Amino acid sequence: MKDISIPLKMINLLAxxxxxxGKKISRTLGISFAAINTYIQIIRNWGIHVFTVPGKGYCLHAQLQLLNETAIRARLPSGRLTVLSVVDSTNQYLIERMLTLKPGDACVAEYQKHGRGRRGRQWISPFGNNLYFSLYWRLEQGLSSACVLSLMVGIVIAEMLRHLGAEGVRIKWPNDLYLNNCKMAGILMDIIGNTGRNANVVIGVGINLTMSASEAKLIDQDWINLQEAGIAIDRNVLVAELIDNLRRALLQFERDGFSPFVARWQALDVFCDQPVKLLIGEREIRGIARGIDVRGALLLEQDGECHAYLGGEISLRGLSL
Incomplete structure (x- = not known):
């Protein structure tokens, strides 16, 4: 990676x-006037809006609340955490270091150059606007228990966001969080292991906090951020609380399995008892969503009978009444 120290210093100055x-920036950062616009363009490419006003200079569209490693660590009772400025993706960062990781190790980043979503989709990751973090865990039960892990993670995140003021957050099977019927967060699981053996899992989370429409032109579905809903949450508090609660929940999951989480899911399910359709390849299946079972399978009522759907490439969509 090229040296990004000057763009990062510029962001800290303008935050x-x-x-x-231009004179103030040049003197503070030790760069020439000619270089300023070069570095301004770099941070614009990272998704930061910088305005230039003749006679006044440069400023951001809005204040940035940058990640503060000291503040985050102060709220984490234990465990290792890496705070990054720029990374390809937080999941990939942990995957590349898996041999040196301990369960619960986590990383959080200001900006992902190649953030990933489900099915290889791009996860839009502008600098300092949202929250992007990943956590490593080793499942002693093996791959069989990994299929319900994204559901458990969704429960923990939704409950924590509601606790911090986002009371309308709900969960969409299997790995999305919704607010006002729009997607506001997603979960990406990278699972490395063999059937019947321990599984290494990297849990990636992306939460829209203050992202603007101009930064999200490539998103092909209805989305929302917490700021639009009038909800302000401190990024440093949020990432610390989420990592701490996920570590605790994973220990409970290892001890008790998924059973204790099923009722918690039902209370948060965005489509519970509503008409939905499942897209499985070329097939479309319609019915009434009735929550999940202990395996994490989606329960769909059709003609008075409940059928369980689990695994494979299944997309869940709501239907108008």
Whole structure:
């Protein structure tokens, strides 16, 4: 990776949302006037809006609340955490270091150059606007228990967001979080292991906090961020609380399995008792969503009978009444 120290220093300088003259930036960062626009363009490419006003200088569209490693660690009772500025993806960062990781190790980043979503889709990851983090775990039960893990993670995240003020957050099977019927967060599981053996799992989470529409032109579904819903949550508090609660929940999951989480899912299910359709390859199956079972399978009522759907490439969509 090229040296990004100057762009990062520029972001830290501009993060307060105030105007800075070219002279001030040049003197503070030790760069020439000619170089300023080069570095401004770099941070614009990272998704940061910078305005240039003749006679006043440069400023951001809005203040940035940057990740503060000290503040995050102060809220984490234990466990290792890496705070990154720029990374290809937080999941890939942990995967490449898996041989040195301990269960519960996590990383969080300001910006992902190649953030990933489900089915290889791009996860839009502008600098400092949202929350992107990953956590490593080793499942002693093996791959058989990994299929319900994204559901458990969704429960923990939804409950924590509701606790912090986002009371309308709900969960969509199998790995999305919704607010006001729009997607606001997603979960990506990378699972490495063999049947019947221990499984290494990297859990990736992306949460839309303040992302603007201009930064998300490539998103092909209805989405929302917490700021649009009038919800302000401290990023440093949020990532610390989520990592701590996920570590605790994973220990409970190892001890008790998924059974204790089923009722918690039902209370948060965005489509519970509503008409839905499942897209499985070329097939479309319609019915009434009736929650999940202890295996994490989606329960769909059709003609008075419940059928369980689990695994494979299944997409769940709501239907209008």
């Amino acid at each position: 307060d949302g105030e105007f800075y003259s």
